[in-house]
Amino acid sequence: MKRILIAEDKATSRELLRTVLQQQGYSVDEAEDGEEALRKITENPPDLILMDLQMPARNGYEVVSELRKDPRLAGVPIVAVTASAMQGDREKVLAAGFTSYLTKPLSLVQLRQEVTRLLENGA
Amino acid sequence: MPERQPAKEDPARANENWARDGQAEKRFRRLLDAAPDAILEVDGQGRIVLINQTAEKMFGYTRDELMGLNVETLVPASMRAGHVRHRTSYTAHPQMRPMGTGLELRAQRKDGSLFPVEISLSPNPGEEGGRVIALVRDITARKQVEDRLKAIQEQYTAELATKNQQLEARNLDVERANRLKSEFLASMSHELRTPLHTIIGFSELLTEELEGPLNDKQKRFIGHILQDSRHLLELINEILDLSKIEAGRLELQKEEMDFAGCLREVIAGIQHQAAAKNIQVDVRNEFNGTLYADRMRVKEILYNLLSNALKFTPDGGEVWVGAMVQAHELQVVVGDTGIGVHPQEHDTIFDKFYQVGSTTEGTREGTGLGLPITRKLVELHGGNIWLESSPGKGSRFSFTLPLPT
Numbered sequence: 236m237k238r239i240l241i242a243e244d245k246a247t248s249r250e251l252l253r254t255v256l257q258q259q260g261y262s263v264d265e266a267e268d269g270e271e272a273l274r275k276i277t278e279n280p281p282d283l284i285l286m287d288l289q290m291p292a293r294n295g296y297e298v299v300s301e302l303r304k305d306p307r308l309a310g311v312p313i314v315a316v317t318a319s320a321m322q323g324d325r326e327k328v329l330a331a332g333f334t335s336y337l338t339k340p341l342s343l344v345q346l347r348q349e350v351t352r353l354l355e356n357g358a
Numbered sequence: 359m360p361e362r363q364p365a366k367e368d369p370a371r372a373n374e375n376w377a378r379d380g381q382a383e384k385r386f387r388r389l390l391d392a393a394p395d396a397i398l399e400v401d402g403q404g405r406i407v408l409i410n411q412t413a414e415k416m417f418g419y420t421r422d423e424l425m426g427l428n429v430e431t432l433v434p435a436s437m438r439a440g441h442v443r444h445r446t447s448y449t450a451h452p453q454m455r456p457m458g459t460g461l462e463l464r465a466q467r468k469d470g471s472l473f474p475v476e477i478s479l480s481p482n483p484g485e486e487g488g489r490v491i492a493l494v495r496d497i498t499a500r501k502q503v504e505d506r507l508k509a510i511q512e513q514y515t516a517e518l519a520t521k522n523q524q525l526e527a528r529n530l531d532v533e534r535a536n537r538l539k540s541e542f543l544a545s546m547s548h549e550l551r552t553p554l555h556t557i558i559g560f561s562e563l564l565t566e567e568l569e570g571p572l573n574d575k576q577k578r579f580i581g582h583i584l585q586d587s588r589h590l591l592e593l594i595n596e597i598l599d600l601s602k603i604e605a606g607r608l609e610l611q612k613e614e615m616d617f618a619g620c621l622r623e624v625i626a627g628i629q630h631q632a633a634a635k636n637i638q639v640d641v642r643n644e645f646n647g648t649l650y651a652d653r654m655r656v657k658e659i660l661y662n663l664l665s666n667a668l669k670f671t672p673d674g675g676e677v678w679v680g681a682m683v684q685a686h687e688l689q690v691v692v693g694d695t696g697i698g699v700h701p702q703e704h705d706t707i708f709d710k711f712y713q714v715g716s717t718t719e720g721t722r723e724g725t726g727l728g729l730p731i732t733r734k735l736v737e738l739h740g741g742n743i744w745l746e747s748s749p750g751k752g753s754r755f756s757f758t759l760p761l762p763t
Binding site: 245247248255258289318319340341342 | 544547548549551552554555556557558559560562563566568569591
């Protein structure tokens with residue numbers, strides 16, 4: 236069973252993502268802030284990471300730049316999930332090392348498609 | 359005995375001529391004295407040999423004191439040496455000219471006080487030789503006016519500089535406020551979208567009924583939540599868009615773009631909305647060239663106008679879009695057979711949050727921001743937008759986009 240880690244500080248948002256992903260048949264792990272995400276990912280690398288950009292302790296940009304230094308995690312897709320809708324955010328996110336970018340509010344269809352695309356193709 | 363006198367020299371007549379000559383000199387004297395300028399004649403050694411009354415008054419000397427006085431006495435001490443030099447060279451090349459062109463000349467009274475003057479010189483080549491006539495004009499009053507004017511001018515210049523500084527400071531304040539406003543809107547938009555994310559997400563989850571079946575009432579209620587939260591999201595997005603446009607922060611990503619393809623995509627996007635009202639959108643595009651424009655924003659303009667047309671047109675009505683080149687511009691028209699707009703509302707309809715009084719039954723309310731955004735987007739591209747419509751006669755929205763040169 237493929238494992239997905241959700242790094243997100245808001246409990247309701249974590250539950251929404253967890254529910255959708257578990258319905259799809261994935262195993263889900265959760266982290267409430269950047270530090271916890273970094274620890275859990277390096278201890279036990281998941282197959283996919285969904286990460287909010289604004290988190291306490293360490294934000295998504297900091298976590299992703301740490302993760303990309305670890306050769307074991309080089310191939311793990313990391314999807315940025317953000318409520319920010321400013322111009323230029325997408326470029327900034329991809330330049331930081333994220334694999335792709337989803338904006339809140341998420342469409343469930345889009346979320347499922349993106350996860351399937353990243354986990355079922357080439358895996 | 360009135361006998362005719364012979365025409366030869368007559369002593370009495372000679373006497374009469376003498377008297378006339380004396381009379382003439384008096385008249386010349388009065389003429390000199392009436393002049394508002396001081397008139398001085400100076401001999402080759404610089405001695406004053408002739409003056410008028412004005413000279414006495416101007417310099418404060420009596421006639422007797424002035425006659426024979428060295429003319430340098432009337433020159434300020436600091437200028438005397440120079441004056442002697444200039445006088446000598448003038449005597450060598452006499453000609454009528456103003457003295458000290460471009461300099462601020464001053465003369466000295468008997469009491470030592472100085473006053474500004476203008477002097478013109480003319481040679482007087484009499485039998486004595488080397489004499490010069492000087493006309494001296496006291497320009498104290500004129501200088502005072504000039505100085506006053508200069509002071510006023512300097513005061514205005516200083517005030518203007520202060521005003522400019524204040525204006526620059528205010529501009530900085532405005533820029534700062536504008537930046538803060540944009541940052542506030544960006545973060546507000548972020549904060550509003552975060553809870554909407556879970557409201558919409560959980561509503562969608564429930565309507566999928568994967569967690570268990572819903573009864574009809576529950577489905578309807580959740581449908582309302584979903585519809586209104588999507589409406590709220592649209593509103594937030596449009597407010598953010600409009601504020602970005604107004605803050606000058608929305609930058610067009612211009613590129614060479616194919617208009618016909620762009621239009622096809624928009625038509626495909628509104629097909630669902632059109633089919634729901636049993637309307638066939640008629641496309642009459644005559645333009646197959648390229649535009650230099652922001653593709654996404656051109657689509658947004660077309661989408662806003664077409665979805666508006668569909669919204670205000672009753673079931674089974676007509677909606678069409680036409681495009682053609684007119685006067686070196688692309689002109690696009692979106693028309694419908696909808697409820698129309700009263701001419702009084704043709705301008706206000708482009709204002710923020712303005713909505714026409716009545717909509718067709720069953721249409722979802724809009725945000726009231728679609729047309730203002732559409733107009734701003736057209737104008738950002740350098741085009742115009744306008745409406746032709748009247749109640750019951752449908753509406754024609756037209757806009758222009760510049761063609762690449």
